[in-house]
Amino acid sequence: MSYRVSSMSVLPPVRKDRIIAELPKCYSKDAALHTKDEFTKKVRTACQEQRTGTVGFKISKVIVVGDLAVGKTCLINRFCKDAFDKNYKATIGVDFEMERFEVLGVPFSLQLWDTAGQERFKCIASTYYRGAQTVIIVFDVNDVASLSHTKQWLIDAMKENDPTNIQIFLVGTKKDLSSPAQYALMEKDAIKVAQEMKAEYWALSSLTGENVKEFFFRVATLAFEANLLAELEKSGTRQIADIVKINSNSNNLNAASKKKQTNCCQ
Ligand SMILES: Nc1nc2c(ncn2[C@@H]2O[C@H](COP(=O)(O)OP(=O)(O)OP(=O)(O)O)[C@@H](O)[C@H]2O)c(=O)[nH]1
Numbered sequence: 001m002s003y004r005v006s007s008m009s010v011l012p013p014v015r016k017d018r019i020i021a022e023l024p025k026c027y028s029k030d031a032a033l034h035t036k037d038e039f040t041k042k043v044r045t046a047c048q049e050q051r052t053g054t055v056g057f058k059i060s061k062v063i064v065v066g067d068l069a070v071g072k073t074c075l076i077n078r079f080c081k082d083a084f085d086k087n088y089k090a091t092i093g094v095d096f097e098m099e100r101f102e103v104l105g106v107p108f109s110l111q112l113w114d115t116a117g118q119e120r121f122k123c124i125a126s127t128y129y130r131g132a133q134t135v136i137i138v139f140d141v142n143d144v145a146s147l148s149h150t151k152q153w154l155i156d157a158m159k160e161n162d163p164t165n166i167q168i169f170l171v172g173t174k175k176d177l178s179s180p181a182q183y184a185l186m187e188k189d190a191i192k193v194a195q196e197m198k199a200e201y202w203a204l205s206s207l208t209g210e211n212v213k214e215f216f217f218r219v220a221t222l223a224f225e226a227n228l229l230a231e232l233e234k235s236g237t238r239q240i241a242d243i244v245k246i247n248s249n250s251n252n253l254n255a256a257s258k259k260k261q262t263n264c265c266q
């Protein structure tokens with residue numbers, strides 16, 4: 001499956017609630033990919049001067065993995081559709097959503113791949129791991145077993161990807177079901193796991209929505225920053241933005257974004 005975002009495509013403006021103008025903060029300074037308070041001058045200046053090369057045309061792949069029923073699908077649905085379903089419907093194989101952002105005035109898209117946690121669908125889901133820039137490993141903060149399985153999920157995701165170019169997030173879900181005391185106890189272990197994985201730690205609730213938007217803003221921004229810094233490393237970055245002006249009036253990318261559900265593999 002492929003997306004074509006050509007210079008001729010005309011996209012609607014990015015939703016107002018997907019515009020990122022400030023650097024989103026990490027959840028815990030003890031387990032963060034970085035702890036800066038603001039965008040660096042280098043990043044800001046490049047965006048202001050439109051020296052962003054191909055970054056504004058990129059679709060960055062994010063894979064979401066973790067045990068069955070920890071809440072991967074609910075997390076994506078809360079962010080992308082502002083919806084929550086109490087009933088469990090197992091993901092069969094994979095599913096994906098597109099989200100368009102604007103970071104410091106530059107368009108940037110995430111392709112969020114929701115994978116199945118059930119063992120019997122794992123073989124099909126893992127064929128979609130390749131080419132990810134971000135891995136989100138999800139566990140349930142009320143289920144220690146799901147936390148202990150996160151390392152195996154990481155190993156599996158890394159088999160298909162280049163470890164030097166990937167950003168890892170460890171995300172505890174269903175925070176609403178945990179008392180503050182229970183949560184505090186669990187968090188110590190989770191932060192330790194995140195540190196070992198070199199992951200950034202988050203805890204959130206798809207039921208209440210707590211931290212969901214903050215989390216995805218952080219994911220989008222860190223993926224954007226990494227792309228931009230890589231682009232700036234390359235010499236002679238062309239000022240594509242000067243050559244190609246995207247007309248932001250018509251057509252809907254969503255219309256072009258087809259859903260894929262795969263039946264599989266027993
Ligand atoms: N209370 C509460 N329940 C949640 C939360 N997130 C998910 N759930 C519930 O947990 C169950 C599983 O959620 P899913 O999102 O389908 O789990 P999944 O990780 O996608 O599962 P697979 O697709 O099988 O891998 C559902 O019944 C959800 O309603 C949350 O933040 N709080």
Ligand SMILES: [Mg+2]
Nearest residue numbers: 072073090091
């Ligand atoms: Mg699911």
